[in-house]
Amino acid sequence: MSEFQTVDAAGAAESPGAEQSVTTRVKQPIGLFTLSAIEMWERFSFYGLQVILAYYIYYSAGDGGLGLTEGEALAITGAYGGAVYLGQPLGAWFADRLVAARTMVMAGGVIIMAGHISLAVIPGVVGLLTGLALITIGTGALTPNAYAMVGRLYKEQSPRRDSGYAIFYTGILIGALLGPLATGYLQAEFGFHYGFGAAAIGMAIGLFTYFLGRHTVPEESKIVPNPISLSGKWKALGFGVALLAVIAILVSTGLLSTGNLNNYVLGTILIVSVAYFVVMLQSKKVTVDERQRVKGFIPLFITGAIFWTMILQLFTTFAVYADTRVNLSIGSYSMPAAYISTFEVIAGIIAGPLIAAYGQKLAARPNRKVPSTISKLALGFVLMTLTFGLFALFPLIFTGRIPLIPVIIGMIVMGITEVMYAPIGMSVASQLSPVAFNSQMMALWGLTTAAGASLSGFMGQLYSGTSEVGFFTLMTAISLVTAVFLYCLRGPLRRLGVA
Template identity: 45%
Template sequence: MTMDEAVQIPVAPESSTAPKSTLMSHPRSLVTLAGTELWERFSFYGLQVILAYYLYYSLTDGGLGLDVNVAVGVAGSYGGAIYVSQMVGAWIADRVVAPRTVVLYSAVLILLGHLVLALVPAVAGVAAGLILIVAGTGGLKVNVTAMVGMLYADDDQRRDAGYSLYYMGISLGAFLGPVLTGVLQSSVGFHLAFGAAAVGMLCGLAQYLAGYGRLPAATRTVPNPLPRSRWAMAVALAVAPAAAIAVAVFSGALNLDNISTVLTVVIVIASLAYFAKLLSSRKTEDVERGRIVAYIPMFLSSLLFWTLLFQLFTTLAVYVDTRVDLTVGSVTMPAALIITLEGLFATVLAPLYALSWTKLGDRQPNPGAKVFGGIALLAAAMAVFAVLAGSTGATNSVIVVLVAMFLFAAGEIAVVPSVLSATAQLAPRAHKAEMTALYFLTMAGGSTLAGLLAQTYDPATEFVFFSVTALVSVLVAAALYGGYRIAIARVH
């Protein structure tokens, strides 16, 4: 038995649910969903790439003047909160409101959040704007991703290629947004840059409305409706955490210094609760429980991957700003632009990966192998920064840093579509949106851990920081790949 044969997962066909209208062999609604996600990522990354700078730049430079360690912790926690909110968005779409409707109103919330950031100054604008964006992204991102899975039958070999094309839209938005906001921030200020992110989200909303009526029937129904008799309890459960957070903030128990630690604990508890719920659900069949267990190594691998990738917005955001010579000839590039180029590289690589997987068909590497290889590429990128250690000041070559950005991109495109596809394929039929939310918890944990890890970075010991991170990442990824192989073989 070959490696590929060993990881095949038996599934029942769902061809009756797949849309009939196609474009270049893929469902036409893939264009709607990928386009919506492109513009949402345009606005999201357009903000995220300059958020840490806004927090720690001095008041005279247009920032808020926070301590650097606090700024990277808050930036990481913001990303973590974004993905924790996926649980709420997934639950609403699974139990209360159809996914396509949740996405529509969530897009409006995101647009409002970016407008608040652009128009309201100081800490008040940051707090209100980020809360709106967190709430909106929680409803949009998880459900758009889940709806992509609804476009394909479980045994459709186009699935990986479809997710790669979908991720190409994500990568393009993740590149274009920060390019524009980075240039605007360095030339005319932060608030006009935030305004550009708002325009991007407006385009995303328009894109979604244009294809809204053509989304497949599965997006218009609530998979597991909550009885109306339980709605009051659901509202109470939703209000209780918000009230607890408000009390913690006003009492001082939750503050900028410990928010990353608190959020990490919340993510761990939420992850364990989600796995327990999926495994114990009466609507989860025995064979599906085996698939959920097989997903655990993939879940942990994804957590490791996002911890590494989100260093781009924490440790490496500071690194590029303070340790890299950004002048090429007579041109000085914005620090945000260098981080953004990772998204450009990913955009270029995504269709090449999709073409490769399509041509290989059932001979392509299994998802676990793709994820391990991708994490190894990110570890190699971290090793590049270890090689650069030893200099002082902003003297390191931007060209070498771009090599590291390319390795980040190559790893990202290897990992993310594979994890997304495995998440959809291994999900119980009655809990697809919730399984997708479980995947987004790896992004929440990765972003928060990236903020915590960034707080240990010190230019004086950066060789140890980068080399240990690279080595540990490869070893852990190898162990998790072995666990995935064993678990999948048992399912088979």
């Protein structure tokens, strides 16, 4: 039997015959590993910062922090996470209308690196705001375009697509593991600014590897697919200037502050998300079939936002939980609180390739019944229900601080949950994407993460002010209801082409 063909060094599409081939060994495009590498190092820098950010904001000056309140720290962390992903539609728009995706990824990496350097060398709130602003802009340029380029490596119904995204997501998880380990250690031993410096170095490595493999990305990523007119460019410039002016007025008048920043971020996310759906549904460049697919994506967008609200509490609710409720000592060794999230990532790294391999094995057996994509998403929420159910039980079982081992078990279940859901969500967004809005559809999927990150800040504040058992029980109930809702969507979405 013939093998599936890989793309060539220039990122050519899969051969027509590849889709009908059956084999026990399925190759992946070379460009997948180039894109996995840059995203791995971007996540190294992002999560390396994210895992110590709340501590930096609410630790006292004597401990190297800024000395703000815990509530402000959770609000800023949630707002930053939301803003990072909120910038992705703009980066995707640039790639679709002004600058080729391949160039956007490189430029985004440079800006991210500059942001981490600002955090490392500029002290106080000025350094914090400057660094976070640059990272927000850079991530918006890099991430949605890297995700979109992965989708372009495959034909629409390729059996390799889900497994390719699972491999890509494994690279993300490796970065999400190494980043916190490096910055958490440096913060504990030398101070926060050394941790920020490590994040900058990680992004520099990612840029170097991407530059070396830049010719393996898809050919389509080297051109602007839907160039904007000259008048459109002036309108875009005017909108950007007006937006900056509004932000300046809000800050100068005190209407925008660290305490209410997350309110503005969440409101903006909702407005932008609705606007994206409206534009795609009304665009003449979207066919009738594509319009139906966009409508089908609406419930998946909502459930995606719920999913990320749960997962991204790693950096809000669980950051405080690790710092205040967990016994971090193992014998004479006391583990940094920032390391708690790494167990979630380790579980994902181990489970991700296993899930991908199993998916490829099923894809190579045409007569074998394969679980639907939506069923996989629903299963992810079933595991999420188990995760929060465990944390609801811990205070009823243990007195005082929670022992480390049960918390690690909870993190492991959450890690498996993430790799069960997130790469499949990316794949679905790519499948439902209109041709004229490919990068922007992936950015819309990124907005589910934006909404989740912002909402996780509110959830962290809710956790700090309510019963621990009640809070985790509420999260358990929300996860279970969402799982049932997704399972009921299998038939309608299958009719829209979601396998």
